[in-house]
Amino acid sequence: MGSDNRSYPAIRLQHCAGRGGGARFPDGARAGVVRTALLLAALFATGCTATAHHHPGAAGAPPPPAVAAATVEPIGATRVLELSGITDLDGLIPRLAGKRVVLVGEIHDRYDHHLMQLEIIRRLHAVHPRLAIGMEAFQQPFQDALDAYVAGRLNEQELLHATGYYERWRFDYRLYAPILRYAREHALPVVALNLPGELTRKVGREGLEALTEDERAQLPREIDRSDNAYAARLEAVYDQHPRGGRHGFENFLEVQLLWDEGMAQRAADYLQARPDYNMVLLAGRGHIAWGSGIPQRLERRLSTDVATVLSDWDGEAEPALADYLLLPVKRELPPPGRLGALLSEDGSALSIDACLPESPCQRAGLRRGDRLLAIDGEPVADMTDLRLQVWDKRPGDAISLAIEREHWLRPPQDLVYEITLQ
Numbered sequence: 001m002g003s004d005n006r007s008y009p010a011i012r013l014q015h016c017a018g019r020g021g022g023a024r025f026p027d028g029a030r031a032g033v034v035r036t037a038l039l040l041a042a043l044f045a046t047g048c049t050a051t052a053h054h055h056p057g058a059a060g061a062p063p064p065p066a067v068a069a070a071t072v073e074p075i076g077a078t079r080v081l082e083l084s085g086i087t088d089l090d091g092l093i094p095r096l097a098g099k100r101v102v103l104v105g106e107i108h109d110r111y112d113h114h115l116m117q118l119e120i121i122r123r124l125h126a127v128h129p130r131l132a133i134g135m136e137a138f139q140q141p142f143q144d145a146l147d148a149y150v151a152g153r154l155n156e157q158e159l160l161h162a163t164g165y166y167e168r169w170r171f172d173y174r175l176y177a178p179i180l181r182y183a184r185e186h187a188l189p190v191v192a193l194n195l196p197g198e199l200t201r202k203v204g205r206e207g208l209e210a211l212t213e214d215e216r217a218q219l220p221r222e223i224d225r226s227d228n229a230y231a232a233r234l235e236a237v238y239d240q241h242p243r244g245g246r247h248g249f250e251n252f253l254e255v256q257l258l259w260d261e262g263m264a265q266r267a268a269d270y271l272q273a274r275p276d277y278n279m280v281l282l283a284g285r286g287h288i289a290w291g292s293g294i295p296q297r298l299e300r301r302l303s304t305d306v307a308t309v310l311s312d313w314d315g316e317a318e319p320a321l322a323d324y325l326l327l328p329v330k331r332e333l334p335p336p337g338r339l340g341a342l343l344s345e346d347g348s349a350l351s352i353d354a355c356l357p358e359s360p361c362q363r364a365g366l367r368r369g370d371r372l373l374a375i376d377g378e379p380v381a382d383m384t385d386l387r388l389q390v391w392d393k394r395p396g397d398a399i400s401l402a403i404e405r406e407h408w409l410r411p412p413q414d415l416v417y418e419i420t421l422q
Contacts, residue, residue: 097127099307105285112331113311128278136283138192146190166384193263204255220261230292264297337393337421364417374402
């Protein structure tokens, strides 16, 4: 699964006079010229809000509604997107190369976003041989495992096990595998940015005051709470799924602050210790958009130029959203190899609840109640073990599946099946 070498349009967000009603981008699933055309149409049709000046009549009455409406958004405030500003990666990379840190946002389960990140890394690496990759997907305590993987001392299964990837991040590792493999092939450092999940979960449940002294020592050294717009955007997200009223939101906000400050602190510490390195920082779009998550907190610590890049956007578009907006063609992960079994986990083993019709599970003769013991000789006790063994399997790949089968009148029987995944 290598990088996608096609060019993608990049849009530099331009400033306009005044603020207010932002343009909405089209559905990120649309691609190519149609998507770009819709984007341009949306931007052309939306004006910046201007202040109206009212002139009361003889009796001090307000002007008629039609007159008031006409002065709210004068034609002269219409936004204009200069078409000559649209470029592709060939035009974008030289602009990014002048920044020490390039933050590239993602939707975590969008394969095309990760291919886009890899392409930016590959092209910037050609300019900056000393390039580090900062990743939200890995938590700081597991930096040694990332270093060992890049150095060739761990394989991918060992990396995933050592970092607790499937317990702590959980997204399909195939989304990130091309980036990690490129880093390993070219000996590029991969920096674990995220705070330990145990820490942020505890703050989310109980608040900062519940942390022990040792836990507080793991917090970022500075936490800036002064950005009211940042808090307002987070509150709007929280209000869609409220979990405990105002007190719950305060804990939610603290967790977001810890994430953003913690990742910014980790990146800044790494770069301050290595003044000859540049970094591409990969994180969720919400940590990068509007600059008030990681970017401004990194700049506060590092005093260096950064660039922010987002792929797609379906919310309000304002000049402060990001430096560059990419419109990649949507790409899906290849289908994984499937056993076709419904499984249950009882804490000590996985067992088969049912085989789907016409599945490899059914054709092999597996039964309800069969307990999984191993795949390709590697023990399997839970869903994490299972995912570690099959994450890279494709339809048509064969596995050796060891199971234990209960019998009414005799001891359990160990069986091994050779199964071709579907």
